[in-house]
Amino acid sequence: AQSVTQLGSHVSVSEGALVLLRCNYSSSVPPYLFWYVQYPNQGLQLLLKYTSAATLVKGINGFEAEFKKSETSFHLTKPSAHMSDAAEYFCAVSEDTGRRALTFGSGTRLQVQP
């Protein structure tokens, strides 16, 4: 069975500071990994995905994530936080089976202080 652990349910950074949101996964096969962002009262929007083509993945809004197999990690980073980045972020792993359902982490709420 696959699983995802997001360390830190709440992260607070100052505007302009580095954003680091942590994600560790467990999978018996090479995983497909995703980061989604959820703004208040909205659905989930894809930020980026890892599908084995490159270990450093660039996404929308200046976010990127690095796949580290040895650490089973897929941490999300952004060099400089903006007020508009305040949202909840979910890491997810995809089953490599016919069902292709996503297993989600519990989410990290990012606050950006002025």
Place this chain on the structure above:
Amino acid sequence: NAGVTQTPKFQVLKTGQSMTLQCAQDMNHNSMYWYRQDPGMGLRLIYYSASEGTTDKGEVPNGYNVSRLNKREFSLRLESAAPSQTSVYFCASTAEYSNQPQHFGDGTRLSIL
């Protein structure tokens, strides 16, 4: 493009009432999903449909039924609502392969009193 459309957006029910949540996608995707989102628990899979006429249980199917009548639409039914089913429900769809992202609707916020 509309993507994934869910109706209604909000609903309040009394315990024991029934209702159907509707979902439609216009991306010609075969696979569709229903998730529920609860605080501190991320999203959990309720049911899945690989194609028209086929459905499969997910992680938390108890108390729910689904129907996939055609390629576009995938509905979720609560036959006898319980307070434990108060949640935000998301429908999603995806193309054939597991490396493709799922596309989500905006959710249905359901409260059961």
